[in-house]
Amino acid sequence: MAYRIRPDADFTDEFRSVATEQLDYAVTVLEERPDGAHEAIHSFRKNLKRLRSLYRLVAREVPDFQDHENARLRDTARSLSAIRDAAALIGTAQYLQKTARGKEESEALGRIVTILEGRRDRMAEAESELEHRLTETTGILKEATAALDAVCFDGGHRKNARMLARSWRRAARKAKAALAACHGEGSADVFHDLRKRTYDYRLYHALLRDVWPGAMKAKRDAAKDLVEDLGRIHDLAVLCELVEAEPQLFTRNDDLAHLLDAIIFRQQEDRRQALVKAEAVFADDPDEEAQRIELLWLTAAN
Numbered sequence: 620m621a622y623r624i625r626p627d628a629d630f631t632d633e634f635r636s637v638a639t640e641q642l643d644y645a646v647t648v649l650e651e652r653p654d655g656a657h658e659a660i661h662s663f664r665k666n667l668k669r670l671r672s673l674y675r676l677v678a679r680e681v682p683d684f685q686d687h688e689n690a691r692l693r694d695t696a697r698s699l700s701a702i703r704d705a706a707a708l709i710g711t712a713q714y715l716q717k718t719a720r721g722k723e724e725s726e727a728l729g730r731i732v733t734i735l736e737g738r739r740d741r742m743a744e745a746e747s748e749l750e751h752r753l754t755e756t757t758g759i760l761k762e763a764t765a766a767l768d769a770v771c772f773d774g775g776h777r778k779n780a781r782m783l784a785r786s787w788r789r790a791a792r793k794a795k796a797a798l799a800a801c802h803g804e805g806s807a808d809v810f811h812d813l814r815k816r817t818y819d820y821r822l823y824h825a826l827l828r829d830v831w832p833g834a835m836k837a838k839r840d841a842a843k844d845l846v847e848d849l850g851r852i853h854d855l856a857v858l859c860e861l862v863e864a865e866p867q868l869f870t871r872n873d874d875l876a877h878l879l880d881a882i883i884f885r886q887q888e889d890r891r892q893a894l895v896k897a898e899a900v901f902a903d904d905p906d907e908e909a910q911r912i913e914l915l916w917l918t919a920a921n
Contacts, residue, residue, distance in 0.1 A: 622669060624826050626919040630772045630779045637673060637826070641666045642764045646757050656749060657706060660699045663756075667692045670763075672822040676786045677772070684770055688763060695759050698752060705739040708861060711854040715881045727877035734868055776920040783827065784913035790819050791905035798897050801890075807856035810890065813897065814849035817842055820900070830915035841900050848893040855886050 622641070624633040645666040652659040671692055678685040712732045719725035743749075772779060794816035800809040821842035828835040859882050862869065869875040 622822075622825050623828055625829055626776075626827075626916050627921075631770065634673070634677065634770065634772065635767045638670060638767050639764055641670045641673075642760050646760050649753050649757050649760075656753065657702055657743070659753075660703045661706075663699070664696050664703065667696045668818065669822060672819045673826065675790070675819060676823060676826060677782065679785055680772060680774075680782050681770055684766070688766060691759065691763055695756055699756060702739065702742050702749075704857070705735070705742050707854055708858050709735045709739060711851070711858050712878075714851060714854075715878070715885060718885060719881065720884070724877045724881060727871075727874040728881060730871065730874050731869070731878050738865075738868060776917060780913045780916040780920070783916055784909040787823060787912045788905050788909035790816065790823060791901065791903070791908055794820055794901050795905060798894075798901055801894060801897070805890070807853070810849060810893075811853045811856070814846060814853055817846050817849060817897070817900065821846055827912065827916070830912070830919045838900070841896070845893060845896045845900050848889060848896065852886060852889050852893060855882050855889070858882060 622637060624630065624637060645663045648659045648662045648666075671689055674685045674688055674692075709732060712728060712735050716725055716728035716732060719728055772782075774782075794813065797809060797813040797816045801813055803809075821839055824835045824839035824842065828839070859879070862875070862879065869878070
């Protein structure tokens, strides 16, 4: 089953099937690790993000379930985040090198990439309990699967349509507020909040795509593109934090100066481009969008 909820099927069955599929896949990839442990962790974390968006979609109807499971999934993802985050920083430095504004900057950033690769490898060697944590995590995910048995939506199509409309309205309003904050304060935190809100928005379009496939796909693709841009912006901020937290890594002052200059330049450029895209993605009125979703759901369910 794909990551979607069909409007003409039983909502409880659809919800459980989507959640179970994500959890089962996460367990499988952590147990089999076809591309190694760290890629498995990356894949598993994406599954958990999809799950948390799914649970937020129904939060008003099953608040206790959403609160408990969201905390479980959040804490589980954090427990395996350190080395994967170290690998992500390498990708960020490689992005800076790829977009370097000259040979000297490119060479300096190449040396930064090597430094970050060494840091990741040292962290991996020091991670003596990784195998135990992976095994422990699969057990937690299986508990999360069992918890789905207690979830039930028995209000019928009209009540489910209202629930989805309310969740959609809330997500769109929060995204609009985050976008406004980015135009105002413009801190790394508010851009990261916009990224999280856009991620939910994108996945809501995936989950409910059967109500209007063509339009939902177009909006979903635009939101995905924005999420990727905002992700790079967040990673640049994290790399800047690393410079402050572990200055001993960067022994060549000239290379560090090139790094910081490249981060500042790319942050400014990427933020500007992301805000233009975000204005287009969130151009619609949240109330009108929610009403449209409710009507489309009811129509498709008949």
